[in-house]
Structure formats: structure tokens, C-alpha cells
Amino acid sequence: MTIISYSPVVHSLVSGRLDTLLKIDHGAYDSINRIEEQAEINWLKNNMNAGFQFDLKHEENKNHSDIRQLFFTHKIAAIDYTLGRFNRSDKLGYYMLDGAVVNYQQKEWRAGFYSGKPLQIENYNTIDAHRIYGADINHHVSYKKTSLINKLDSYIGWQQIKSDEEQNYIHWGVSSEGQLDNNKFNQLEMIFSGSYITDNKYTESINAVVQAHSEDYGLARVSFITWQPKQSYLSFKEQFYSVYANGSQSVLQADFFRNYKWNKQYYIRGRKVWREYGNDGYGLSLGFDKKKNNNKNLDWKAQWDSLILQDDYIHSLYLGINKNISATLRGYFNAAVQYQHKQQSAENNTTLALEARAEHMLSSSLFVDFNARYIYNNNKKNEYQLGFNLSYRFDDRIRSRK
Numbered sequence: 001m002t003i004i005s006y007s008p009v010v011h012s013l014v015s016g017r018l019d020t021l022l023k024i025d026h027g028a029y030d031s032i033n034r035i036e037e038q039a040e041i042n043w044l045k046n047n048m049n050a051g052f053q054f055d056l057k058h059e060e061n062k063n064h065s066d067i068r069q070l071f072f073t074h075k076i077a078a079i080d081y082t083l084g085r086f087n088r089s090d091k092l093g094y095y096m097l098d099g100a101v102v103n104y105q106q107k108e109w110r111a112g113f114y115s116g117k118p119l120q121i122e123n124y125n126t127i128d129a130h131r132i133y134g135a136d137i138n139h140h141v142s143y144k145k146t147s148l149i150n151k152l153d154s155y156i157g158w159q160q161i162k163s164d165e166e167q168n169y170i171h172w173g174v175s176s177e178g179q180l181d182n183n184k185f186n187q188l189e190m191i192f193s194g195s196y197i198t199d200n201k202y203t204e205s206i207n208a209v210v211q212a213h214s215e216d217y218g219l220a221r222v223s224f225i226t227w228q229p230k231q232s233y234l235s236f237k238e239q240f241y242s243v244y245a246n247g248s249q250s251v252l253q254a255d256f257f258r259n260y261k262w263n264k265q266y267y268i269r270g271r272k273v274w275r276e277y278g279n280d281g282y283g284l285s286l287g288f289d290k291k292k293n294n295n296k297n298l299d300w301k302a303q304w305d306s307l308i309l310q311d312d313y314i315h316s317l318y319l320g321i322n323k324n325i326s327a328t329l330r331g332y333f334n335a336a337v338q339y340q341h342k343q344q345s346a347e348n349n350t351t352l353a354l355e356a357r358a359e360h361m362l363s364s365s366l367f368v369d370f371n372a373r374y375i376y377n378n379n380k381k382n383e384y385q386l387g388f389n390l391s392y393r394f395d396d397r398i399r400s401r402k
Helices: 395-399
Strands: 013-026 031-045 048-060 062-076 081-088 093-108 107-122 130-143 149-160 166-179 187-199 200-216 218-227 249-260 264-277 281-290 299-309 312-324 329-341 349-361 364-377 383-395
Touching: 264 299
Parallel strands: none
Antiparallel strands: 013 031, 013 383, 031 048, 048 062, 062 081, 081 093, 093 107, 107 130, 130 149, 149 166, 166 187, 187 200, 200 218, 218 249, 249 264, 264 281, 281 299, 299 312, 312 329, 329 349, 349 364, 364 383
């Protein structure tokens, strides 16, 4: 018996999506009504990759088009580079970069350089700059012998931001993984990182974390973090998480996550908070997470959070649920109640927020997404948001594997 088989050689693969979005957003301070068309195409061939993303927005009395991404990536031996417009995330934040990135990898070492003009992505805040330059070096080493340190990663980087003034940053980081012998918490991880502004001789952020993990008991962690948030977009849960603040702040925090069966976990978190704007204070969080063990069960989480800042205090309760309603339909529901009390002002406010979302697969390549949100405020204007997204997705990589 003779068996004849045929395996086609795929020289290039194309994937992407076409989206139509409808957004109605009436907030406490402004309103947006928009129809948006999005197109995204990715091309892959051997060690080359190219991408294109285009947005067309229709708003009241104006239209706006934008090329979100247009890039080419190529890897040659130990060097890979990217040219064009692409998304990037680093200590500056999450932004688009018109420019180039070049990386070199050799065994445990990796070096990189980037340059270009940063552009803001909608709903994300970044530093307004005409140009940025940066370089970094990363090193990874593994130890065969089981010890306090099995893996060690380190990096140091330089970043220059040019706008009306010039500012130089030094970023550094060291992280390790290891094991503790004869200990219930037998997996240990330590992280230390930060940023330093050389022009002002000012330490912008410091992050220090020590955590121990056990498959039987869970995770215990102590951390000290100083930072100034640069990301303006927050998830539904984060909007009602009281430790968030607009200015810089420092947090000394201790967490304990206790595993209860394989799919259930509860946790407790205590913290001391120092804020640039407002009073210092203490916080306490209690939470419970449950993961579904089959497609019919609920996946849900709940969290109580309190933060007391001298005479001011904030109490928040959050609940999130998601469930596979059918093989092609998935539903999400979020709810939050928050009470804010400020001793020196009339800004006391009780908030009730509700959010519902549904994702439905019409076919293997056609998807529809609907979401609705309503926020009741007793001391300011109520808010609501409606969104609809119709998405067509295609991927030659899936067909090539069949």
C-alpha cells in the first residue's frame, strides 16, 4: 500500500479584523456620540511581519481618520528591528511610536535601542514630547542547583525625552526566583526596580516586592511602591478601587491569598498610604474569587475595600460575574457601590454603578459585542454609556493548520 501525502508550504500568512463600533457616552462632564470603523491587517512570512491598523471616526459635525499602526518587523540572526508606527509600552506609559526599535539577543544578554516621536493612544495619558531616545540592557541567568535564587533577571536602561525641555531617566530592575527548603511557602520571588531623573536628581519611583508561594496555602506578599499613575483609562473595577489617586503616592502593603480548593481563593490586604494630594491614611481590603470548573458554572469575584485618610474615608464594594450562557454566548455583569466622605468639602458622594456586557459568536469569523453601563451619583450628574461592536475576523494561520 502506498500513502501519498501533501503538505503545502505556506510562504505568507494574513490575519486581521474589520470592526464597526457604535458608542454613546454621556459622562458627568462631557458627552460623546460616535460611529467608528476599524481595520487591522497583519502579514507574516518567515522572519518578517508587517501590520496596518486604520480608524475612521464619525462624530457630530466632524469626521476623523487615523493610521494607528503601520510597521515592518524583521529578524536577522540575533538582530530584530521594527520600523514605522507601532504600539509600545515602557516606563513612559502606553503609547504609539513613530520611529524604530532595534534589539540584539546573544545567549543570556539582550540589548535594545529605540527612537522616535511618541503619540498618545486614546484613553491613555503619556508625557507630551517631540522626541524620545532610549537604550537598555537585559541579562538573564539560571542556576541548576536548587537554592534561594534559581533565576536572576536584571536590566538597566536610559531614556531621554525632548520637548520644550530635555529630561533624562535611568531605569533599573532586578528580579529573582528561588525556593525555600523545608518550608510551607517553598517558592520565593523578589523584585526591586525604579526610575531616577538625572536632571532633577530625583527618584521618580521605587518598587520593592518580596513574595512567597505555596500550592497548598497560597501566596504571601509584602511590597513598597511609589509611583505616579500615567494611565488615564481604568477598568470598571479600578474606577471604584479607592487606593487610586491622580497624584503621586507611596504604598506599603501586605497581602495574603489563601487557596480554598483548586478554584476558590480569598485574600486580605492591608496598606499604609502616603499621598501627594490629600491626607495620608490606612486601607483594608477583603476579597473572594471563584473560577468556574465547567462551562455551566459562574466565574465571579467580590471585594470590599476601605481607605481612611484622617477625617476622610472611602468605602467600596465590588461584584463581578461572567458566565458562558451557551456555546456561542458569554455574559458579564459588574456592580459597585461606593461612599466617599470628605470632611472639609461638600463633595460627599454615594455612587451605584452597573455594567452589563454580552459577547456572541455569530459564526467562526463574525462576532458581536454589546455593553451598557449606568452610574448613579447623588451629588453630581448621572452617567451612562452604550456600546455596540460588530467584528469580522480572518486568519490564514488557522486554515493552514487544518
